Amino acid sequence: MPQTSRFWDKIARRYARRPVDDPAAYEAKLAKTAEYxxxxxxxLELACGTGTTALWHAPKVRHVLATDFSAPMLEIARARAAEQGVENVTFRQTAIEALEVAPASYDMVMAHSILHLVDDRQVVYALARAALKPGGHFVSSTVCLGRLSPMRLILVPGHAIGLLPQVRFLSADGLAAEIEAAGFEIVHRYRPKRLSAVFFVARKRP
Structure with missing residues (x-):
């Protein structure tokens, strides 16, 4: 069953106030992304949340289409854009599986903090590959706890009672293999700590 936005709608304002877990790692990911x-x-950004990453990159590019399925998240993102005077980011409410974009129209697709949450990662990969121009880049940062993670004891019951989203227990190497099998070449991989999110920059193969 596809995940709904209900959980994220409910926590949007609390999520917006939460500080970045590892500022140095986040800044390193932003800087590496900007190199491309x-x-x-x-x-194109998928699951943009409250818009922080899209707005950071906006001054460096022509345009960002930032999408999310949560209306409250996008309400905060639009308010932030207005406060910062950013005019080249378009925020659109849509689920990933419902998003339609022109083929080969983007230089980069970003999908941060989402691959471990979606029901079908192949949908994300296919969308990114179709949307990217030849040689374009798919950039992602994903929680990879491992298939035997003890966090199952917290995350699975938490999801069952509605306190947490459903999390897929991925391995970093497994995710890398998945991305490459979907038609990408990983050109950069970064994981500052053993349990940190894994950051990939992957180039679309011909």
């Missing part, structure tokens, strides 16, 4: 951008870049 130009002032002419067209960027």
């Amino acid at each position: 951008l130009t002032p002419d870049s067209e960027v």
